[in-house]
Amino acid sequence: MRRSIYTSRGRRLAGWLGWALAGAALAALGWLWHLDRTRVWQTPGLGAPLVLVGAATADSSAGTWLVAVNPDCPHCLQALARLTTHPRRGLRVGALIVDTPRRPGAATLAAFRAAPLWWDARGDWRRRWGHRVYGEVLCFDPRGRYVSTRFVD
Amino acid sequence: MNSSTAALAARTAPDYHRMHRMNVFLFLIALASWWELGLRQGGEFGAGQQLNLAVAATIMVLARLAASAVEALAYTLWWRTRGVRLPYARFFVALVALSLVDRFAQSLVALAGRAPALAPWLAPVAGLQLLKDRLPAVEPVLWVAFGSLGLFTLARIAITAWLQSAGTGRRLRGPLLVTTLAWLATRVALWWAMDLFRGMSPL
Numbered sequence: 001m002r003r004s005i006y007t008s009r010g011r012r013l014a015g016w017l018g019w020a021l022a023g024a025a026l027a028a029l030g031w032l033w034h035l036d037r038t039r040v041w042q043t044p045g046l047g048a049p050l051v052l053v054g055a056a057t058a059d060s061s062a063g064t065w066l067v068a069v070n071p072d073c074p075h076c077l078q079a080l081a082r083l084t085t086h087p088r089r090g091l092r093v094g095a096l097i098v099d100t101p102r103r104p105g106a107a108t109l110a111a112f113r114a115a116p117l118w119w120d121a122r123g124d125w126r127r128r129w130g131h132r133v134y135g136e137v138l139c140f141d142p143r144g145r146y147v148s149t150r151f152v153d
Numbered sequence: 154m155n156s157s158t159a160a161l162a163a164r165t166a167p168d169y170h171r172m173h174r175m176n177v178f179l180f181l182i183a184l185a186s187w188w189e190l191g192l193r194q195g196g197e198f199g200a201g202q203q204l205n206l207a208v209a210a211t212i213m214v215l216a217r218l219a220a221s222a223v224e225a226l227a228y229t230l231w232w233r234t235r236g237v238r239l240p241y242a243r244f245f246v247a248l249v250a251l252s253l254v255d256r257f258a259q260s261l262v263a264l265a266g267r268a269p270a271l272a273p274w275l276a277p278v279a280g281l282q283l284l285k286d287r288l289p290a291v292e293p294v295l296w297v298a299f300g301s302l303g304l305f306t307l308a309r310i311a312i313t314a315w316l317q318s319a320g321t322g323r324r325l326r327g328p329l330l331v332t333t334l335a336w337l338a339t340r341v342a343l344w345w346a347m348d349l350f351r352g353m354s355p356l
Binding site: 041 | 230231233235338346
């Protein structure tokens, strides 16, 4: 009987097991999401433990914006370039070098053409602040306090 | 098989074949439609050369075929688990044909982009995402996950369920429940996955 193919007990059991696994995967994803959303993340801040690897002398009366940049990511560098092309008065636009375990060399730093340059040596951007998307812009007020995070238009 | 069941089968079989022929026709139209969208989006994203545009259009068509193939496989396996046969190939063809509904919804979203005054009127049909600018407090990830919810999406769910009902011979209620739950589960999974991907970063 052809229909018996679809009703054999072993196959049906395997099917239910597959769907149970899919349900368990969804539940696991939900659990991970719950843990991630309820975790208390630190507020981003300028200064230690970030390491200043490129100082800025420009006026910062309107605050400081730092683009989260991985030196190996061309899109991050483009986002930084877009922001620095048309600078706003009093606003310092620099970079926060993230996901880079070794201190960036002079050649790498020269490619940024922005200042200040902060290096996230301990990986706080990802591990303690909970941020994960390259190219985002961390906005700080003139006193260096965190205001918000946004993206380059 | 008693006489009334036999009569019913005799009446519905040609209808089923006619519906399949119509689906094959709509399948081809859907492929052409996705190809055209791939060409247009390829042009907008700067793929200027003819070869690049063809590659973009091919990727668009293949992505749509792959999505429908996975969706059809999931439902076929579900019904097989229940001991019921759902013909895979016919269901797959019908799902690709049904993607014309998505394509039409996308066209309305694009229309609302060109004429923002129409957005509130088109939102109940094409998707709540058209109200995004008016509701800035809603998390962007929720728009990505549930923004397509509108009459077109509800129609797509209903027709997908009806296709399963017709293919398996089951009453509509069961397939409708399965399809609705599947849509909800995939949207919630997308929401959670995107939230995990972005962390505290905005989108």
